[in-house]
Amino acid sequence: METPKNPTSIEHRIREGLDRLAVVIRADDWTRAKSAGINPTQQAILEFLAGKPDGAGLTEIAVYLAVSQPTATDSVAALERKGLVYRRAQEGDRRSVKLFLTELGIDLLDRTASFGKADIAIDRLDDGEKQELLLTVVKLIKTLQDLDAIPVQRMCASCRYFSPFAHQDGAKPHHCNFVDAAFGQRDIRIDCRDHVTADPPSRAATWDAFLRG
Numbered sequence: 141m142e143t144p145k146n147p148t149s150i151e152h153r154i155r156e157g158l159d160r161l162a163v164v165i166r167a168d169d170w171t172r173a174k175s176a177g178i179n180p181t182q183q184a185i186l187e188f189l190a191g192k193p194d195g196a197g198l199t200e201i202a203v204y205l206a207v208s209q210p211t212a213t214d215s216v217a218a219l220e221r222k223g224l225v226y227r228r229a230q231e232g233d234r235r236s237v238k239l240f241l242t243e244l245g246i247d248l249l250d251r252t253a254s255f256g257k258a259d260i261a262i263d264r265l266d267d268g269e270k271q272e273l274l275l276t277v278v279k280l281i282k283t284l285q286d287l288d289a290i291p292v293q294r295m296c297a298s299c300r301y302f303s304p305f306a307h308q309d310g311a312k313p314h315h316c317n318f319v320d321a322a323f324g325q326r327d328i329r330i331d332c333r334d335h336v337t338a339d340p341p342s343r344a345a346t347w348d349a350f351l352r353g
């Protein structure tokens with residue numbers, strides 16, 4: 141069969157490409173999690189809790205991972221049985237329970253921070269390509285958030301500490317008010333542990349300033 145003269149739309153072909161990348165990333169996740177005796181959802185919960193020194197509730201975990209409450213409950217129960225997380229009732233409200241990483245959970249995360257095939261492919265891009273791709277990924281995630289396809293992610297673009305283009309320095313134009321330091325486009329975070337979600341009007345203003353440059 142001949143290759144058609146007119147390819148499908150560029151949007152369709154980008155979607156096809158992302159689909160192939162997602163397959164490899166999922167396979168990497170399975171390999172990494174399997175080596176630690178857990179599954180990718182459990183691994184993602186551990187990674188989420190690693191950025192939550194004050195713990196996180198089950199609902200928060202389910203929303204962040206975009207999984208159902210029963211899936212989050214089952215996954216957390218499995219992690220508790222393995223001694224990787226523990227739950228603690230909150231002072232003053234014993235019905236409110238938060239989950240935390242155990243020492244064993246922290247150790248496991250350190251051991252499984254491996255380099256998968258998708259990481260190798262990304263590493264082979266040049267510096268400019270990596271930076272462009274990072275910004276494209278941020279834009280795609282932002283749109284998916286606006287469409288309610290995923291919850292607000294812990295990205296700089298939605299963080300109350302983010303001041304885009306606060307500096308004249310072309311290499312480090314942005315400012316993080318959490319650590320009070322300038323940083324560059326290449327350092328924009330997708331999943332920052334120190335992220336605090338800004339209120340919707342501030343998020344919109346920050347995003348406009350980020351896009352304007």
Ligand code: SF4
Pocket residue numbers: 294295296297299300301302303315316317318319329332333334335336
């Ligand atoms: S705290 Fe993290 S997400 Fe927020 S601006 Fe600083 S680096 Fe970005």
